[in-house]
Amino acid sequence: MQLTKRECFKLVAGLAAAVALPFPAIAKTLKKENPMSFVLPELPYAKDALEPHIGAKTLEIHHGKHHQAYITNLNNLLKDSPLELKSLEDIILDAAKDPAKAGIFNNAAQVWNHTFYWHSMKPQGGGKPTGELAKKIDADFGSYDKFVEEFKAAGATQFGSGWAWLVLDKGKLKVTKTGNADLPLAHGQTALLTMDVWEHAYYLDFQNRRPDYISTFLDKLVNWELAAQNLKHA
Ligand code: MN3
Numbered sequence: 195m196q197l198t199k200r201e202c203f204k205l206v207a208g209l210a211a212a213v214a215l216p217f218p219a220i221a222k223t224l225k226k227e228n229p230m231s232f233v234l235p236e237l238p239y240a241k242d243a244l245e246p247h248i249g250a251k252t253l254e255i256h257h258g259k260h261h262q263a264y265i266t267n268l269n270n271l272l273k274d275s276p277l278e279l280k281s282l283e284d285i286i287l288d289a290a291k292d293p294a295k296a297g298i299f300n301n302a303a304q305v306w307n308h309t310f311y312w313h314s315m316k317p318q319g320g321g322k323p324t325g326e327l328a329k330k331i332d333a334d335f336g337s338y339d340k341f342v343e344e345f346k347a348a349g350a351t352q353f354g355s356g357w358a359w360l361v362l363d364k365g366k367l368k369v370t371k372t373g374n375a376d377l378p379l380a381h382g383q384t385a386l387l388t389m390d391v392w393e394h395a396y397y398l399d400f401q402n403r404r405p406d407y408i409s410t411f412l413d414k415l416v417n418w419e420l421a422a423q424n425l426k427h428a
Contacts, residue, residue: 234265286380310388314389320414322418330367358371385424387418
């Protein structure tokens with residue numbers, strides 16, 4: 195099997211566990227066309243499944259063009275590099291330490307971020323979490339409303355391009371924001387959930403109204419099962 199040749203499947207295995215799907219269902223999404231290159235993971239739902247909130251056209255371009263471009267760039271940058279056989283996460287951690295590898299870091303991190311983002315949403319998502327995650331949000335933020343306030347602020351105040359996150363940091367839930375491709379993995383934190391706030395994520399559906407996109411993400415799209423499973427397996 196080619197699939198075992200590269201440990202990039204750590205990410206896939208993590209996501210499979212995270213969304214409680216049988217491994218092969220997601221393994222298909224990050225398979226490689228040969229042992230050396232990454233392949234665009236499939237969306238976990240149909241392109242029009244998030245309508246009317248995020249349109250099929252957005253997902254067609256965001257997934258099919260932007261995410262694909264990061265995959266293509268990463269494969270080109272890794273060609274004949276010693277990193278070529280490493281896992282996606284090891285590539286990110288290695289490149290994060292070396293300013294000369296900024297191109298590799300940016301593209302590898304964006305491959306990871308987008309794969310994680312697709313799973314951070316689901317059709318008929320949104321609303322409040324339940325169970326252990328809900329209890330931990332109350333304990334660490336004070337209340338769900340306080341979490342919402344922090345998450346909205348993180349997304350809205352990330353100047354320019356970047357990401358808003360719910361992370362686990364030394365046992366505690368936190369809301370963070372990162373610029374461009376940066377991600378919790380590079381800061382020793384465990385990502386539970388992410389929201390893309392690059393303009394390409396929302397411009398066709400919301401134009402300049404980033405706060406409306408953020409509210410819609412929380413009310414209609416967020417996949418709390420992903421965060422709950424990530425918390426359980428952290
Ligand atoms: Mn994006």
